[in-house]
Amino acid sequence: MEEHLTVGRVAELTEVSVRTLHHYDEIGLVRPSARTGAGYTDAVAHLRRLRGLLQEQRDRAAAMVRSIDRELEARAMGIRTTPEEQLKVFGAQLYESIGSAYPATRTTEPRIAARIWEALGDARTVLNVGAGTGSYEPPDRDVTAVEPSAVMRAQRPADAAPCVAASAQSLPFADQSFDAAMAVSTVHHWPDPIAGLREMRRVARRVVVFTYDASTTGWLERFWLTRDYLPEFADLLTDWPSLADMTRAIDGHAEPVLIPWDCADGFFEAHWRRPEAYLDEHVRRAVSVWTRVGPDAEQRAVSSLREDLASGRWAERNRDLVALGAAELGLRLLVA
Ligand SMILES: C[S@@+](CC[C@H](N)C(=O)[O-])C[C@H]1O[C@@H](n2cnc3c(N)ncnc32)[C@H](O)[C@@H]1O
Numbered sequence: 001m002e003e004h005l006t007v008g009r010v011a012e013l014t015e016v017s018v019r020t021l022h023h024y025d026e027i028g029l030v031r032p033s034a035r036t037g038a039g040y041t042d043a044v045a046h047l048r049r050l051r052g053l054l055q056e057q058r059d060r061a062a063a064m065v066r067s068i069d070r071e072l073e074a075r076a077m078g079i080r081t082t083p084e085e086q087l088k089v090f091g092a093q094l095y096e097s098i099g100s101a102y103p104a105t106r107t108t109e110p111r112i113a114a115r116i117w118e119a120l121g122d123a124r125t126v127l128n129v130g131a132g133t134g135s136y137e138p139p140d141r142d143v144t145a146v147e148p149s150a151v152m153r154a155q156r157p158a159d160a161a162p163c164v165a166a167s168a169q170s171l172p173f174a175d176q177s178f179d180a181a182m183a184v185s186t187v188h189h190w191p192d193p194i195a196g197l198r199e200m201r202r203v204a205r206r207v208v209v210f211t212y213d214a215s216t217t218g219w220l221e222r223f224w225l226t227r228d229y230l231p232e233f234a235d236l237l238t239d240w241p242s243l244a245d246m247t248r249a250i251d252g253h254a255e256p257v258l259i260p261w262d263c264a265d266g267f268f269e270a271h272w273r274r275p276e277a278y279l280d281e282h283v284r285r286a287v288s289v290w291t292r293v294g295p296d297a298e299q300r301a302v303s304s305l306r307e308d309l310a311s312g313r314w315a316e317r318n319r320d321l322v323a324l325g326a327a328e329l330g331l332r333l334l335v336a
Pocket of ligand 1: 095152190
């Protein structure tokens with residue numbers, strides 16, 4: 001006979017409140033095997049899952065403490081870290097501060113979603129890594145989401161897939177436990193993209209990643225925004241892995257993804273034919289690039305763009321774009 005414990009007893013044993021256990025149940029992390037008046041739950045399986053979750057949280061907290069200590073030591077010695085180094089140190093913390101602005105302009109672009117879902121093939125179980133608020137999660141498959149930022153997790157719709165608090169570089173799942181793993185617009189936030197991609201490969205038979213190619217010569221010049229207004233973008237990608245290294249990590253290939261002129265998902269390049277959009281604070285706040293380059297670069301870029309739009313200089317320089325329906329700005333679908 002299966003051993004059962006009351007939810008109260010589980011709370012006592014794990015030192016996690018009954019309220020938190022109910023929350024874990026609601027978000028699909030720890031589901032009771034049976035619901036009776038007394039609230040019985042399958043002790044062994046659920047304690048194991050909970051233990052793994054708590055261990056993972058403890059490891060992440062310990063890693064954060066170590067990072068903060070290193071940052072404090074560096075500051076005590078008068079060494080100031082760059083925004084990029086800070087991002088490496090604090091990782092998902094960025095989304096704890098900017099995440100609430102995300103849903104304003106970040107939504108599913110159906111033409112990109114169609115490409116991603118096609119690449120998932122016949123996968124039934126899908127892991128969505130760096131899932132954010134759940135854009136691009138296929139509605140007709142069994143999705144499990146992974147998202148380290150509590151702010152982002154809290155903004156997932158009530159009927160979105162269950163979401164686990166974890167990071168790409170250490171996925172709390174057994175080898176080959178999903179038919180497919182997907183990651184959309186997130187790899188550039190991972191402290192170790194190659195390790196994260198290898199993790200995806202480890203836990204899934206198929207891997208689909210929507211990301212950016214910064215290794216092609218002249219990439220800074222291919223988008224007018226980075227070329228003419230925000231060259232600081234280059235600093236954010238100094239040790240970004242090459243496309244070849246990323247495809248190798250998943251043992252796959254890369255396919256270009258053109259950005260439609262009216263792209264619904266407001267990521268950095270999305271408004272390439274709608275330059276006025278970049279003057280809008282809401283558009284910028286939903287894209288981490290603008291926070292990462294810092295307020296000085298942001299204000300300079302925006303003022304300069306505003307002037308060029310008013311004077312007609314932008315239109316003159318970019319007159320070829322008006323006739324384009326979609327642009328190749330380095331976005332890639334990696335498929336394995
Ligand atoms: C630009 S959002 C993309 C969200 C979603 N995939 C989408 O397409 O809307 C980037 C997400 O990556 C998450 N992230 C940051 N560091 C991560 C890591 N190490 N592992 C997994 N996800 C991470 C952030 O918290 C954020 O939700």
